Amino acid sequence: MAATPNDLFSKLDALGITYKTHTHAPVFTVEEAQSVGRELEGGHSKNLFLKDKKGDVYLLVCLEDTKVDLKMLRKQIGAKNLSFGKPDLLMELLGVTPGSVTPFSLINDTDCKVKVLLDARMMEEKFLNFHPLINDKTTQISMGNLKTFIEDCGHDISVLTLD
Numbered sequence: 001m002a003a004t005p006n007d008l009f010s011k012l013d014a015l016g017i018t019y020k021t022h023t024h025a026p027v028f029t030v031e032e033a034q035s036v037g038r039e040l041e042g043g044h045s046k047n048l049f050l051k052d053k054k055g056d057v058y059l060l061v062c063l064e065d066t067k068v069d070l071k072m073l074r075k076q077i078g079a080k081n082l083s084f085g086k087p088d089l090l091m092e093l094l095g096v097t098p099g100s101v102t103p104f105s106l107i108n109d110t111d112c113k114v115k116v117l118l119d120a121r122m123m124e125e126k127f128l129n130f131h132p133l134i135n136d137k138t139t140q141i142s143m144g145n146l147k148t149f150i151e152d153c154g155h156d157i158s159v160l161t162l163d
Contacts, residue, residue, distance in 0.1 A: 002095025003107045005132045011107060015152055017145040026099070026136040040140040042127025047101040049090050052079035057093060061103050062119035066162050076160055077117065095133070102130040103146060104139070106153040116150055120161045 003011075012019050022040050048060040048068065056079060062068065074082040087098050094101070095108030106114065122128065123143055132139040141149070150157055 002091075003133060005134055005137065008104050008107055008132050011152075012141075012145075012149065015145075015148060017141065017149060019139050019141045019145070021132060021137050021139045023137050040127070040129050040138060042129055042140055043122055043125035044129045044138075045102075045122070047103065047130070049085040049094065049101050050079075050082055051085040051089065052083075053081040054079070056115060057085060057089070057113055058082075058115045058117055059094070059101070059103065059106070060117045060119075061122065062162055063122045063125070066119055066121065068162060073160075073162070077115075077158070100131050100133060100135045102133065103150060104130055104132055106150055106155055107133075109153065109155070112154045114155070116155045116157050118157055118159050120159050121163070123159065 020040060044064045046062050046064045046066060050058040050060060052074070058077070060068065060073070070082045090096060090098065090101065093109055093113055094105035096102065096105045103116070106116065125143055127140050127142055128146055129138045129140050131137060147157060
């Protein structure tokens with residue numbers, strides 16, 4: 001059973017992580033997210049669920065304005081024929097639907113099958129904003145607390161320079 005936003009907030013509270021959440025109309029793309037009122041300071045994200053021909057699965061987390069070249073990324077991480085993961089695999093591994101992809105969904109990947117890729121430029125931000133498992137809310141968290149959350153979920157973090 002996939003975690004709910006309340007499960008996520010309980011985990012953040014248990015870890016002593018400070019966060020703020022803003023509710024807005026559901027958004028499915030970066031463009032739609034840019035059109036809703038942004039009340040939270042900090043970097044806003046683009047989160048890509050990717051799979052390669054070898055069966056490796058990745059969650060790429062970067063700032064929303066980052067240009068992602070999948071061919072270059074494939075070479076950088078040693079993947080074969082990188083493409084977007086299918087919605088059923090996304091639900092199976094991260095417990096979210098397209099439009100709600102977020103590093104917070106790592107709470108659902110208890111077998112740590114998803115490899116976490118963070119963009120170095122994003123890591124310079126004091127605060128970052130992500131959907132809390134659903135795309136009608138945005139939750140602000142510090143970069144340090146994001147790393148704490150990801151590591152507590154049992155995942156290693158690979159830092160990449162994308163542009």
